[in-house]
Amino acid sequence: MKCPVLLVLLALPVLGAEKLTAPELLHLAQGPHNADFAAALTTTLTPDLIRKGAAFIGQGPDFLFAVEAPSQPTLVIDAQPAGTLTAGGAPNLWVAAAHLTTGTSHYFHYLVGGELFGGANNAAAYGPDSYAQPGVRQGKISDKLSFTSKIYNGMHCDYWIYVPAQYNAATPAALMVWQDGHNFAQRDGNTRIQNVIDNLTAQKRIPVMISVFIDPGKVGDKSLRSIEYDTVSDRYARFLRDEILPEVASRYNLRKDSYSRAIGGESSGGICSFNVAWFQPDQFSRVLSRIGSFTSIQWHPGEIDGGNVYPFMIRKQPKRNLRVWLQDGSEDLENDHGSWPLQNLQMANSLKRAGYDFHFSFGTGTHSTAQGNAELPAALAWLWRDYDPARTEQTYEMEAAERDKPLFRVHVYNR
Numbered sequence: 001m002k003c004p005v006l007l008v009l010l011a012l013p014v015l016g017a018e019k020l021t022a023p024e025l026l027h028l029a030q031g032p033h034n035a036d037f038a039a040a041l042t043t044t045l046t047p048d049l050i051r052k053g054a055a056f057i058g059q060g061p062d063f064l065f066a067v068e069a070p071s072q073p074t075l076v077i078d079a080q081p082a083g084t085l086t087a088g089g090a091p092n093l094w095v096a097a098a099h100l101t102t103g104t105s106h107y108f109h110y111l112v113g114g115e116l117f118g119g120a121n122n123a124a125a126y127g128p129d130s131y132a133q134p135g136v137r138q139g140k141i142s143d144k145l146s147f148t149s150k151i152y153n154g155m156h157c158d159y160w161i162y163v164p165a166q167y168n169a170a171t172p173a174a175l176m177v178w179q180d181g182h183n184f185a186q187r188d189g190n191t192r193i194q195n196v197i198d199n200l201t202a203q204k205r206i207p208v209m210i211s212v213f214i215d216p217g218k219v220g221d222k223s224l225r226s227i228e229y230d231t232v233s234d235r236y237a238r239f240l241r242d243e244i245l246p247e248v249a250s251r252y253n254l255r256k257d258s259y260s261r262a263i264g265g266e267s268s269g270g271i272c273s274f275n276v277a278w279f280q281p282d283q284f285s286r287v288l289s290r291i292g293s294f295t296s297i298q299w300h301p302g303e304i305d306g307g308n309v310y311p312f313m314i315r316k317q318p319k320r321n322l323r324v325w326l327q328d329g330s331e332d333l334e335n336d337h338g339s340w341p342l343q344n345l346q347m348a349n350s351l352k353r354a355g356y357d358f359h360f361s362f363g364t365g366t367h368s369t370a371q372g373n374a375e376l377p378a379a380l381a382w383l384w385r386d387y388d389p390a391r392t393e394q395t396y397e398m399e400a401a402e403r404d405k406p407l408f409r410v411h412v413y414n415r
Contacts, residue, residue, distance in 0.1 A: 020044045022059040029064050029097060038089035041066055050093070053110050053118015058100070061125055065096045065108065067118055073110040078364075082108075102127040103378055105363060105370035121331055122370035129199040129377035130192040136202045137165035139194065141185060147247060149217065151239045155224055157217030160185050161248060162194060164201045166208045172253045174209035174260040177240060177284075179229065179269030181213030191373050200377060206384040207260070210252050214244060229265075229272035230298040232305035234279035236272060241283055257392040262383055264288030266369055268297065271307040274324065281320040285396070286383045290327045290372035294347055295338030308338055311346035314354050323396045324351060324358040325379045327372050329365030340367065342410070349407050357396035360408070
């Protein structure tokens, strides 16, 4: 229950301060919390988020939280008290610094006068592999490229190609395809994927690989995203194999073995990635699904299967040679299409019962990319672990540590 007095909009200072980067604001917070600090804080974190109690900023493990409140609040992070806030340099403005575990996301809220207030469930704490590192060569991303599909009857889509600095045209490179490609096209975006690729390639924790960031397409003004991504069929897999990848291969020297190919995405892009590998394990054998929509979005009984059928198909159809990383959060979506958390739990248990090489990362997040983005270095390193460029195939086996663990079980915690 929100404290009613906090709904009153209080005046925060705006002194023409410039928006600061996370390191700049964190450094400034170590000095006096005066009017200049309050102005910089408000400009950087925005007054609306501060009033709502949802404002934060972080760099690595170091975070700063800010909130408006009529009395001194207590900060609670991941259900644990994290200390009281201090005055932020303006009336009713409070701040707190905190040191968070990296490689995952965190949730927080405040206690004000004994009442819960504000909070957010998407504080991604990035580790060092998600930031550009000194001495690590950076790859290059192409300009936006376009393609018109015959398989999707004139659908127009855009895509980008990311090429690591270590790529040598004389040596065929591994491949990874990412759905909703515009989310990955900016180096300093929330995914930080380009930094991750650069760092892990330099550390030889992933192979030299060409990354294709592809957007869902349109026919006229109609988006085909759900039709492409949520439909359980081989159509999108054929679109990649027969139309997009030949275009990429005309520019770069690609390996053709599924051992050297991975595919990933989030939400509907997550189920899409699993779908491609399920129907064409000879093309892709490594899958990264984040907050995957294994629900009934495109389910038309008796006509078209939707992602809700996958947990049962995994249990009852012949096993594919796949390695799968799944990620979801307990506060993910619940709507007419189904329950994202329960379906991902079902996916994990089905993969386990069928003996797949899989990992399930289950946190407390909403339908947000925060956890998946923060753990991306770990996910990619796990997905490509023990990769040997001298090989073209491998029979994936469940890790011994996973075999010793029980199936996932559900505990009702919110009633």
